Amino acid sequence: MRGPSASLPRGRRGWAGPSLLIGATLAALVVALALVSFVWTPYEPTQMAILKRLRPPSAEHWFGTDQFGRDVFSMIMVGARNSLAVGLGAVGIALLVGTALGLAASRRRDGLLDHLVMRAADFSLAFPAVLSAIMIGAVWGPGMHNAVIAIGLYSLPYFARLARGAALQCRQLDYVQAARAAGLSEATITRVHILPNIAGVLVVQATIQFALAILAEAGLSYLGLGTQPPAPSWGRMLNEAQTFMADQPWLAIFPGAAIALSVLAFNLLGDGLRDAVDPRTRRSRA
Template structure:
């Protein structure tokens, strides 16, 4: 008797389906992001800034401390696109190298604030333990009671003027914003059905926070981080302008702006170049943050 042949059942591939859905979602997100008004321009400026910082030794026509005393306070020309300062140093080269400091502060300071603030917000929003939650949130309220720049100034003055201390100070100042944002999102997510189902089957609280709640609160975190980079760059420039940031001979846009303000009548290009770099960079990150917010808002792209 000849046995009947049966068709093989298809093998389920849930991981592959999830990967395809994730890729489709990312493509849709980038399509919406590029469809916003200023996001493409801002993305181009930020990409150009990153490439400039990475390849600064190749792009910069002169060394960061290379001076020509025969060409001090030279107006912008073909040899010196943004002119020179009182020591004959090429301002264009120093602006290029200064982008490294700004991006480094922006990324690391936001990373410090986001990691610590997210951890505090998750614990305070999920555990709802009276003493623990009250202690965390009252500490965040105490930090928010101080003006951000004044608090960063006080922390940097206490630790000492340096690039590392500037990143720490700006990161500490940004922690309360992330903690309050995450806590508010967790309070709404923790009462949903899939969280109750996870508790019912015995999933640990730490796993629920990291695997079930955190992925559902990342969208506002991404928006906050993109806007926070602009704040960190502006804070670093302010601290360097006041002499508590990056110390010479390391070039910084804020320090260059502070040095050039005394020559506004005789050599305005010394202040215009770093000031324009700060303005364009901060504006680009703000536009990108607005574009990400619009792309992630379901009410806008539905």
């Protein structure tokens, strides 16, 4: 029999605070913008039109055009797709590998594997997120795939530590002890009893790390280590806009706003999900 799920008490299920609602709404808008870009954009985002360069926002070009005459709104749409792709890939790698390492380390507390995983995590977390991604990206070279790996490797220790801590708590509970006394293997106990009960906190952490991944991708692209041209990238758009800040500020305002709103959306979503999973957090803020 599966142990109790890490969810809200029955009377509080379905509760949604303002952080969750606002975050989910903004995140849905970003995702919708990215999905729509697969089938439609106002203009071809990589098509240059020198005669239309540096035009201000108008009915023809909603967010104006850049120094090459490319439509900024179209580039924002495709940039959303690329940012989400990097975030999904990086967080997916970190979630799968980090959770597996954390669960393996939790099987024997204070064992060799536990010490190795925790010390490696401590070493990785000693460096700021974006700096770590920049260092790895600089070593492996620029490109979207390398950015995914670099950001994923940095995010991995968060999931390893979280999975280990949550699993250690679950292993002390009565239903896990009963399953062990019944002769179930540790692998079966982990799969049937522990993993489903720590999935909630892992999802919350994944949402928060997703916001950091978007910010890290923008930072790498700004430095030329992330998504490479001609593929649009919010970070590179900011880099290219520096020269025109005085006369054409919209070139920096729109990609900067896209990054800020996306990071805010997934941070609020993660904050709201954390409140929903752990009502004690919500009560402490009341």
